[in-house]
Amino acid sequence: MDLKVLRYFIEIVETGGFGKASEKVHLTQPTLSKAVRQLEDELALILLERGKRGTQIKLTQAGEVVYRHGKELLAGRQRMLSELTALRSLNGGELKLGLAPLGSAEIFAPIIAKYRQLYPQIDMQLLVRGGVEQTHAIQKGDIELATGIIKAGDGFEGIRVFNDPMVVVLPKENPLSKRELLTIADLLDDPQVMFETEYTLYQLVLDACQVAGFTPKNITRVSQADFGIALVAAGTGVMILPSSIARRYSVNGVVSVPLASDDLRWELTLFWRKEQVLSFAAQAMISLVEKHLSNQKTMGLQ
Template identity: 30%
Template sequence: MDIRHLTYFLEVARLKSFTKAAESLYVSQPTISKMIKNLEEELGVELFYRNGRQIELTDAGESMYIQGKEITKSFQNLTSEINDLMNVKKGHIRIGLPPMIGSGFFPRVMGDFRKKYPNVTFQLFEHGSITVQNSVGEGSLDIGVVVLPANEEIFHKFTIVEENLMLIVHPSHPFANEKEVELKDLHDQSFVFFREDFVLHDRITMECVKAGFHPTVIYETSQWDFISEMVYANLGIGLLPERICRDLDPEKVRKIPLVNPSIPWHLGIIWRKDRYLPFAARAWIDHTTSYMWRSVRK
């Protein structure tokens, strides 16, 4: 039995006529009759009994009619649901974001996306890049925004930001008026760091060790604004991405380029290579990619 058998049966039952059902469905009457006969043989029961030119449902036919309507309704709903998903009329996207970019670039991208796809919903998870990458790898997130590089054997990626970290200090700090500062000159400073589940934690530590010292960390946090507030309170120094530093009050903290070496902060969107990606998530990646290209051209 397939959905076409049910459709033919229901139309005959509704119109109580093979001829009228054939006309309604734009098929020949022998086709309708054959379909109903095949259905009866498959089920082992008669669905109609004939009384002259009239046809009526048997008790088995009545049950078939009631259940058949529910089945075809469910099938139509399923078809409609799949069509909506394929055309991104609806959908749900699970995205992981580092906390430091949650209030910057992505609200604009999402706002633009929502205008185009108003019935797609988002579930945002704010974690450090390590946790986000693991969650995308495990499948609990569809898409992640992480500090690159990511494992290219596992993930597709699209780079969205290429910047460096900048040094931030209190306005009274000896480095406050410097045009640039070398990393090795920070050997005796107290740092306010991101937590260990942030890629920047290990990356900054590694670069400091390469420069000849191990950083003295007095606080660790998941929030970039907490780092800037700690620096404003003159409790230590911090390293933040250029994008974040643009919004800092120069009366409270000073931002200075870090050199020899500079520490890159490259962000990318990642998703699994070997896992199904929902239609809405694919549309969001395409939209974000297009948005970035438009931004570059401006």
């Protein structure tokens, strides 16, 4: 059913005849009459009782039904267009953003603050979970954008927002703490403090150890970097961390030694499903991240 013809029909009813309606919609009376006839043929019902020229038209019962529902359809169309306009202008809509718990707050806090300042009417929902859960959530469509460590070719597109080398955090009394550089193999005999299994960094470290020919022994799992470093200071074991995180949560009694590994790095990415049609709200976030990274590069902070 053509909404344009419905609008003509409603104008005829509300103006009381074809003459006034033709002036309002800028069409000739024969054209309007033809349009209504086509609508009646489509529905196989008579909608208007037509009197003599100059007399007011009258709705049939079927016409009253079409008039009532036609008004609702046109109002719904207008609401749809208004809502789409709000989305385009970022005066409405929502953004569901997943944040990896490790490092995302520090990196994204200023970006999110700027986003809220620019687009206060967008409903932003933040989901802070481990990388594995983030990936599942974005695959299911529960979130639109996420931060995490992903591999190329996993069905995602993204922007790398941070690339950090790894260090080994050790107690000062550990003999390895005197070294200037360590390899994964050097940790063969040391208990390790590692993140919980839902963190992507856990799997990355585990894979690196297995490539080096061993599986970490006596693993103590944590969900917070600062608690992990506190355990290292207490002598529980050693911990592999991004250098920036190790610096941020460093305490007395621990030493961070660079890890010699080109493959094991903390590469935080803002990502989304490949070929996904992103909302205007998500596109605005991506643009803001790109601008932030460009400014950081200009200032020499990356």
